[in-house]
Amino acid sequence: MSLRSAGVPATGDSAGRAVDQRQAPRKRKNFLGRQPLGLLFSAPYVIFVLAVLAYPLGYAVYISFHQFYFTAPGVQVDRPFVGLDNYISVLSDPEVQRSFANIGVFLIINVPLTVGLSLVLANALNRVTRLKTFFRVSYYVPYVTASVAVVGVWLFLFQQNGLVNSILGPLAPNPSWLTNSWLAMPTVALYVTWKQLGFFILLYLAALQNIPDELYESASVDGGNKWVQFWNITVPGVRSASVLVTLLATITGANLFTEPYLLTGGGGPDGASTSPVFLMYQKGILQGNPDVAAALGVVLVIGVLLIALIQKRLVGGKED
């Protein structure tokens, strides 16, 4: 028989212990959050992120600080810690420096063009009443088509004897677009902008549905023309989508690989369209130096995070 059931007042200690025991399930509940079942539901994705993203990222960081190469299972080799050697090797490599400059050119062209065009086209598509599905599908098709297939079309357009040069006639650049050190990367940037536009238009279309029609009606009553409505209602109304589009365009752009690989013969001419990820492939996979490639990858991740942070502050404003 317990003291409590016998009518004996509980001492301070025992009372406290009893309270602790009663609160234990609640604490456990607090520890697991208000909806413990939610953890169960989110667990598959969390495990996926940890296994497919977090673990490889951690492994890449480890590799970047060691002298490392891949070996067959069971083969024991020394993988000494080399500190920042791989980073010094990467950052002092003129090819790497040039690839970052190339990707800078790419982002300066691609990101503003992607944000601007996709917003304008989404706005136009939102107002189209006829053939709406046709237009939406038309813009989305390049996005879902493999680069390998679409690259052929761009080669047909931009090669020496291509359609664009035929139209330009004497105004055609010499050397031509894809073999011109100044024009190769901008051409790649235009290609990627065109290819990915459909996806970003969809994001903006979704955001546009959240802007109440009443705002446009009020602006119209107040005498605001279409431009005023677009600038003062649409643009602020889709700000969160703009942040997302800017970040996604930056991240996918910084990871550029397929397009220079296929369109300009592996970063040509003479490295003018080489990207950091292309160099990672060369160094890590082809040349068997994953340590240097991993260091390059880490530098790229840090660079993209910094740019994304700046963009978020500039585009997102206080709201985000």
Next chain:
Amino acid sequence: MKHGKVSSRILSLTAIAVIGAGLAACGGGASSSTASGANSATTAKGPIKIWYSNNESEVKWGKDMVAAWNAAHPDQQVDAQEIPAGKSSEEVIGAAITAGNAPCLVFNTSPVSVPQFQKQGGLVPLDSFPDGAQYIKDRTGDLADQYKSSDGKMYQLPWKSNPVVLFYNKDIFAKAGLDPANPKLATQSQFLDTARTLVKSGAVANAVWPSTASDFFQSWFDFYPFYAANTQGSQLVKDGKATFNNDQGKQVATMFQTLYKENLASKEVYKGDSFADGKAAMSLAGPWAIASYKGKVNWGEVPIPAAATQDKSYTFSDAKNVAMYSACKNQGTAWDVLKFATSKEQDGKLLSQTGQMPMRKDLTTAYADYFTQNPAYKNFADQAARTVEVPNLNNAVQVWQTFRDAWSKSVIFGNQSIDDAFKGASDKINQLAAQK
């Protein structure tokens, strides 16, 4: 709100723990196989897996060869497939080595990748088999020495070569007023003059169209065959030193620079085969390409021209070899299959079905009937005896990439002088060759 923060912290800590565990796990490594284990593996018999090229005619040869083996060896069946798709066979094989699921044999191992696979611990030295070294020597002769690794062992069996020659389109030559039966292509200056005539006549837009892509191996099909011809078979790197920064190397570079400067060759990358499509009048390729020209090009071929006329021409081998991979459990069977697949009978079938030259020292005499019936292939067989291979270096791919970058910069796009580019590449390659 507080719960959210707590949950985020828990997730963050878990993530860090998982990453940390991963890092800790990375530090270790299983112990290497024991010598006795290795010995028992080389005698073990049983079923094995092999990969072969996805080239249509080689697939047919591979299937026939495996069927013949399997019919005679019910207890040691071979499971064969094409090399899985990837950007290149080498990266697929490299990934398989790391994953520990490489097949026993790959009938398309590029010699340039062998040192890297060896460094990964992915290959079985073929001279670890009692008759290994002798079998290779008996079959291939002295040419096999080019494939010896820096530790003196043989990690690849020299299988077949595709001696690179200069193909030309007889119809385009005739259109340009050149004699297709006796083309003036005996020296490099004749080659240049012929290229000028072809383009100026309007018969074709590009006299020749080697790929301008940055891939490390592209120099095997522009610079290297001409350099081999100029130097009577010198490798790019010899005794740990780059050899190309000399008059013979620069002469080849200057010739190609002239081709690009005078618009006799396009600087663009052609997606496809420019020669087969009639976009270029000449092409550098091996006998494997003949099948793709059938019905498309009325072709002729000459040896790669050197700076001066030579009695015996040299060229790049473009060989593909067979290697045995250390993940193989039944290496005894793998060795027997390797010998079966490279026997005189199977080599004969490979020759007749693919047109590629088995690397046999008795090639012309062993298959005399074939070459009598197919005179178009006779020159390739003759040329196969005078081929130069890529140097067997630990950093071979990096070496070739360094050379390719210098070539692109100076020869193709003219952004640097040939002297400076070759000097820079030579210095860097010397450093790479010195690395262990």
